[in-house]
Amino acid sequence: MSDFLVFENVTKRFGPLTAVNNVSLGIKKGEFFSLLGPSGCGKTTLLRMLGGFEMPDSGRIFLDGKDITDLSPNQRRVHTVFQNYALFPTMTIWDNIAFSLKLSKLPKREIEEKVDAILDMIQMREHAWKYPNQLSGGQKQRVAIARALVDRPQVLLLDEPLAALDLKLRQHMLMELDLIHDQVGITFIYVTHDQGEAMSLSDRIAVMNRGKVEQLDQPAQIYEAPVSSFVAAFIGDTNFFAGEIVAAEGDYCTIRCEGLGDIQAFNDRKLAVGQNVHLSVRPEKIHITLNAPQPENGVGVNVFQSTVTDVIYQGVYTKYWIMCGDRSVSALKPHSRFLLDQAPITWNDKVYMWWHPDDGYMIENFSESDAGLVQTPPDAPKEFPGK
Amino acid sequence: MKNRKGFFSEGLLTAPSFLWLALFFAIPTLIVVSFTFHGHTPNGGVAEPYSLETWRALADPDYPSIIWRTLRISVKVTLWCILLSLPCAYAIARMDKRLRAIVAGAIMLPFWTSFVVRVFAWRTMLHPDGWLQACYLSYLRFGEWLFQCMPAFVQHTLTGLGLATSGSLDPAMATMLDSEVAVVLVSVYSFLPFSIMPIYSAAEKFDFSLMEAALDLGANSFYAFRKIFIPCIRQGIISAVLMVFIPAIGSYVIPQMLGGTNCVLIGNKIFMRAIQNRNIPHASALATLMAVSVLVPMAMTVWWRARQKARDLKKADTGLAAHIPGAKA
Amino acid sequence: MKKSFFAPTVLALVLLFLYIPILLVIAYGFSPDGISLRFFDADGNFLGFTVKWYRQLFTGVYSVRSLLDSFWLSLEIAGLATLFSCVIGTTAALALNRWKSRLQSVHYALVYTPLVMPDILIGISLLMLFVACRVECGFWTILIAHITFCVSYVVMTVLARLQDFDRSIVEAAYDLGAGPLYTFFKVELPILMPGIIAGGLLAFTLSIDDVVITAFVNGAGTNTFPTYVSSMVKHSKNLPAVFALSTVMLIATCLLAGLSRTISKRHGT
Numbered sequence: 007m008s009d010f011l012v013f014e015n016v017t018k019r020f021g022p023l024t025a026v027n028n029v030s031l032g033i034k035k036g037e038f039f040s041l042l043g044p045s046g047c048g049k050t051t052l053l054r055m056l057g058g059f060e061m062p063d064s065g066r067i068f069l070d071g072k073d074i075t076d077l078s079p080n081q082r083r084v085h086t087v088f089q090n091y092a093l094f095p096t097m098t099i100w101d102n103i104a105f106s107l108k109l110s111k112l113p114k115r116e117i118e119e120k121v122d123a124i125l126d127m128i129q130m131r132e133h134a135w136k137y138p139n140q141l142s143g144g145q146k147q148r149v150a151i152a153r154a155l156v157d158r159p160q161v162l163l164l165d166e167p168l169a170a171l172d173l174k175l176r177q178h179m180l181m182e183l184d185l186i187h188d189q190v191g192i193t194f195i196y197v198t199h200d201q202g203e204a205m206s207l208s209d210r211i212a213v214m215n216r217g218k219v220e221q222l223d224q225p226a227q228i229y230e231a232p233v234s235s236f237v238a239a240f241i242g243d244t245n246f247f248a249g250e251i252v253a254a255e256g257d258y259c260t261i262r263c264e265g266l267g268d269i270q271a272f273n274d275r276k277l278a279v280g281q282n283v284h285l286s287v288r289p290e291k292i293h294i295t296l297n298a299p300q301p302e303n304g305v306g307v308n309v310f311q312s313t314v315t316d317v318i319y320q321g322v323y324t325k326y327w328i329m330c331g332d333r334s335v336s337a338l339k340p341h342s343r344f345l346l347d348q349a350p351i352t353w354n355d356k357v358y359m360w361w362h363p364d365d366g367y368m369i370e371n372f373s374e375s376d377a378g379l380v381q382t383p384p385d386a387p388k389e390f391p392g393k
Numbered sequence: 394m395k396n397r398k399g400f401f402s403e404g405l406l407t408a409p410s411f412l413w414l415a416l417f418f419a420i421p422t423l424i425v426v427s428f429t430f431h432g433h434t435p436n437g438g439v440a441e442p443y444s445l446e447t448w449r450a451l452a453d454p455d456y457p458s459i460i461w462r463t464l465r466i467s468v469k470v471t472l473w474c475i476l477l478s479l480p481c482a483y484a485i486a487r488m489d490k491r492l493r494a495i496v497a498g499a500i501m502l503p504f505w506t507s508f509v510v511r512v513f514a515w516r517t518m519l520h521p522d523g524w525l526q527a528c529y530l531s532y533l534r535f536g537e538w539l540f541q542c543m544p545a546f547v548q549h550t551l552t553g554l555g556l557a558t559s560g561s562l563d564p565a566m567a568t569m570l571d572s573e574v575a576v577v578l579v580s581v582y583s584f585l586p587f588s589i590m591p592i593y594s595a596a597e598k599f600d601f602s603l604m605e606a607a608l609d610l611g612a613n614s615f616y617a618f619r620k621i622f623i624p625c626i627r628q629g630i631i632s633a634v635l636m637v638f639i640p641a642i643g644s645y646v647i648p649q650m651l652g653g654t655n656c657v658l659i660g661n662k663i664f665m666r667a668i669q670n671r672n673i674p675h676a677s678a679l680a681t682l683m684a685v686s687v688l689v690p691m692a693m694t695v696w697w698r699a700r701q702k703a704r705d706l707k708k709a710d711t712g713l714a715a716h717i718p719g720a721k722a
Numbered sequence: 723m724k725k726s727f728f729a730p731t732v733l734a735l736v737l738l739f740l741y742i743p744i745l746l747v748i749a750y751g752f753s754p755d756g757i758s759l760r761f762f763d764a765d766g767n768f769l770g771f772t773v774k775w776y777r778q779l780f781t782g783v784y785s786v787r788s789l790l791d792s793f794w795l796s797l798e799i800a801g802l803a804t805l806f807s808c809v810i811g812t813t814a815a816l817a818l819n820r821w822k823s824r825l826q827s828v829h830y831a832l833v834y835t836p837l838v839m840p841d842i843l844i845g846i847s848l849l850m851l852f853v854a855c856r857v858e859c860g861f862w863t864i865l866i867a868h869i870t871f872c873v874s875y876v877v878m879t880v881l882a883r884l885q886d887f888d889r890s891i892v893e894a895a896y897d898l899g900a901g902p903l904y905t906f907f908k909v910e911l912p913i914l915m916p917g918i919i920a921g922g923l924l925a926f927t928l929s930i931d932d933v934v935i936t937a938f939v940n941g942a943g944t945n946t947f948p949t950y951v952s953s954m955v956k957h958s959k960n961l962p963a964v965f966a967l968s969t970v971m972l973i974a975t976c977l978l979a980g981l982s983r984t985i986s987k988r989h990g991t
Contacts, residue, residue: 059605079608092606096624106610153610403821407829410814410873414832417870421847424854481736484729496733503740505975506747508931509948510968513961514743517750517759582739589736614726635838643840645934650952660842664937667846680846684839691838 010035010193011056011161016065018051025051027217028065033195038187040196040204043214044240049197052214053163056195057086069160085154086163090170091146093138099149100125100134106157124152127189144175148182155190164196168203180206201241205229213237234371238286239379245292245335246377247285247366254279258363261285265331270307270363277368284372291365292337294326294357309360314353316383326351327383328359334383335359422684428677437671447674451682456662460682463658466573467641470580474588474637475630477581481589482629483622486596497593500586508583512650515579519570519651529569571653579647584640588633595629596622631694639687659683744972751775751966759961775966786963792950793967799861799946800929803868808922810869811876812914818877819884836874844871845938852939859941867939868929875928876921883917 009032018026026048033039041049054060056067058079066075074082085106093102100121107117125131128148138146147167154162164183168176184207187194198204204211205225212222213236221233232238235246249263251273259273261283271285294314299305312330323340337359339351351357429447432440450456485496503511518525540548569575599622607617623630645660652658657665659679667676752771753759761769778786814833818826836844848867852859891913895905933948940949951964 057605057609059609079605080611080613084609086606086609088602088606090600090602092600092602094603094606094621094625096621096627105607105612109611109616157611399821403817403823403825406813406817406820407825409810410817410877411829411832413810413873414836414870417848417851417866418836418844419832421851422843424850425843425847428850477732477736480729480732484733487729496737499737500740502976503744504927505979506744506968506972507948507951509933509951510747510964511743513951513964514746514750518743518746582743585736585740639838639840643842643934645842645937646952660840660934663842663846667849667938673850676846677850680843684843687838687840 009033010037010070011195012068013052013056014066014068016052016055016062016067018048018055018060018062024217026055026062029217029219030065031212031219031222033193034209036191036193037209038184038194038196038207040198040208040211041214042198042201042204042211042241044199047214048217049199049214050165053086053165053195053197056161057084057163058082083157083160084163085157085159085161086165087147087150087154087167089166091138091150093146093149093153095138098135098137099130099141102138102149103153103156105153110157120156124156127186128152143171144179147171147179151183151186155186155192158190159192161193161195164194166198167196168198168200176203183207205241213240215240231367232286232369235284235286235369235373235376236379238367238369239376242288243336243381244286244288246369246372246380247287248372249283249285251277251279251281251283261368265333266310269366271366271368272364273368275368277370281370283368283370285366286369287361287366289325289336290323290338290340292335292359292361294328294337294339294351294359296351296355296357298358299360305360305362307360307363308366309358312357312359314351314355314357317352324350328357330359336381336383425677426681428674429681431674433672433674437673439673447678450675451678456679459657459659459662462573462656463642463644463660464686466577466580466656466658467638467644469577470584470641471588471634471637473577473581474585475592475633477585478588478592478633479623479630482592482596482626483618485589485593486599487601493597497590500589504586509646509650512579512583512647515575515582516570516650519575521568521570526569529574530567533567570651571655573652573656575651576644576648576656576658579651580641580644583647584637587636587640591632591636592626592629595626595632599625628698631697635691635694638690642683642687747965748969748972751962751969753962753965755962759965775960775962776970778960778963779966779970785960788945789947789950789960789963789967792945793947795861795945796930796947799865799868800926802865803872803929804922804926806869807872807876807925808918811873811921811925812880812918814873814877815880815884818881833874833877836871837878841871841932841934842938845935848935849938859939860944863939863941864936864944864946867935868932871932871935872925872929875924876918879921879924880914880917883914883920887913 011031011033013029013031016026016029017024029048029052041052043049051060055062058074058077058081062075066073068074069082069084074084094105097105103124104117104121107120112120121134122131125134128151130145130148130152133141133145138149141149150167151162151164167183168179171179180203183194187207196204196207208225210222210224211228213220213228215236221228221237223231228237229241232241238244238246247261247263247266247269249261249269251259252262252268253260254273254277257273258270259277259279261269261271263269263285269285277283293299294312298309301307310330312328312335314326315329315334316327318325318327321341323338326337326339328335328337428439430443430445432442432444432446434440481500485493488496517523520526540551543551569578603621603625604614604617607621608614612620643660644658645664648656648658648661649664652661659682663676663679663683666672666679749761750759752773752775753761754769754772754774755761763769779790782790814829818830818833844867848863848870849859852863857863892905892909895909896902900908931948932946933952936946936949937952940946945953954961954964
């Protein structure tokens, strides 16, 4: 199946700043597609070009085989759910939703039916005659989505739609968005800087950085097999271990890491001996135990002695900062049993940290600035002056 | 004890302005209103007995035409000001912040020269031998030519609606100076900044992503301007209407200097009656009438704003109940 | 998005409309023709520019004496009216902001109504009062009239500033041990100052520009600059002097505005 929406070498500059740099993308019909990246990475600009609010400096945009690059926003059947909802404050909810239908000059009966149907879908029928400032954040959000969906656009754009909501509401709306997408079957393009939202909703994610797409893949692929240090560090948290491959046999290789020792890693891409790589190991994949693990089935390698420097209890898990030689490593320990009955690992404990060779992922495309995205242990505060 | 002290300081802070305005604003206004219920004496005084003869005199053929002319000119001036201010305010609000301050300043700057002097400059510009008069004449000639080109029935409809007059143009009668045209033109000139400013300050607070949202949903720019922008800044428009309409009703200097004898408005008549004819009851009656014609639209907006406020309060009430997502679903 | 050109075009034309008379005010000050302000004679010959009106103004020759007198009178009245209305207006704003009694709602109505009344009503009612009390019209009646219509504008400007201002600052001052008078002069007044200055500037411009009210209460022979100029419409041989004086005023105001801007910028307010 050929792609429904295609960006072809799209570039957009704002003065000296290149917001979007030669981006090519294909998005399938009916897909829930996310553009994920830090603020200023160009994801919103890309979305605004699709909505028709910005004109690309070069490149074309095709929707369903037609070139829509030069069409104005009101000529494209692409609707946006704005970050601040942009509900018309002087109109009731009903009139807000009916706005696009009235413009398309449908008969009155049909408009009423469609608006009522979508009000039922978002369960807001009884609020139809209220004004936007009478609604709560979640309700406004639903109205904004309904308003954009009611005349069945070809693509629905969502620009950080959950950013203004509090955590509980955000989780609730996340599920609702997923259900709405399943129901209407329209292509959704979702812009966010929140990896959690992108992961839980999307069929595919494009991770963007500095105007370029770093990786385009399914959520699990992006998390488990990041193509660059940026993707590894931006999505979730990780630990980087730099080193050189000193031996490679079969599916595994040995990396010599300065200050730590030799590390075994899965080598599916058959990297050659002598190559410099960075191994990314996610904190939840690192185990810490008071006793050395029993060697069996891949366990027993990558075991390093270390000292606990900080313990942050989070309920579901505990986050540990441990010193291994002169490097700080973060590890997550989930609590599957009643914690108070156990003797938990605590400050200054000598522990063994270890991980399975399959759980590290080797990254060739490393940039020192991306290492800054990785969490670091907190610094101790300066002394209080009156003490 | 504390209460009495609070009352004392409240009195101390309130007294200067309260007494001043009571003495020099409220009482004189009441004097004026009371004079309207007296007749006038031939030597310029106010007759002792109460009578309604002054109010009856307002029906005399001279006054209604002046009152009607004042209202008509004020409405025209207000409409022109609002019509010009809307695109101006929109354009300024869309500029970036630094340019915005400069342009807003540039609009107020002409007001640092004396109002009378500016009206005087207009008087010189509108001189019958001047270039503006020449432009105006050719505009009228063009209109006349256009009228001649139209089929007879259109001509009749236009004349019937009062939008055109039949008969050829007399250049001697079509001078701008000392006519209603000059008064309207210069009034628009004088009051325009006062209508741009309130509309602009409302437009500055307007969220322009609403315009994007409207375009996104298929509206064109003009539709979005009409259906979204104008309703959202209606408070500013109402302030602007008042800012123009009130001084236009009370206009004195502009018709005095540019209207000649053809365009006498209520303000001029009040002055004439009070100072020249020494007919104080008539001047008072006209002044009272003017006050009423200003206070009526004023009261209407106050009432309208109170209703809006009440509606907003009600909104806040129901807004709380609806805070839990999908609670009633 | 494609930019719309309609609104910016209207704005440009409106600015042109607003500025043409100002440019003419400046130009007329150099006109050699004292009566009809022409630059060209009947045959289309250019008559040239002259600075004689400026020379007359600065030397104060007899022919412009009464013009200059009226101008100084205007400045004097505007200055005094500003001073008084700032004091009265600030106390009124403080009272209106602090108390919410029935007295204050009457007070507010009393302050608000003059703002929406046409000038001519204030003029005629004051004239009636002065006539009824048999007061001789002149300098003092003009001053009283000007203070009366300026007060409301000062109150509204200061009140707007007061409503923006966070009461907890005053509470913080009390909390740290300051008394009410000390707090007023050291904390409240400095915060209110920009509002008072803005109100004062507004009062000054309104007062120096007023024709209508002054025309009612000035009595015979006392003319402020605007009433003097409006009386020149029909008979005058030195009209350009008026425009020259206005040009000098315009330049002075621009310089003052620029100066105050740089000062306020340096103080970072």
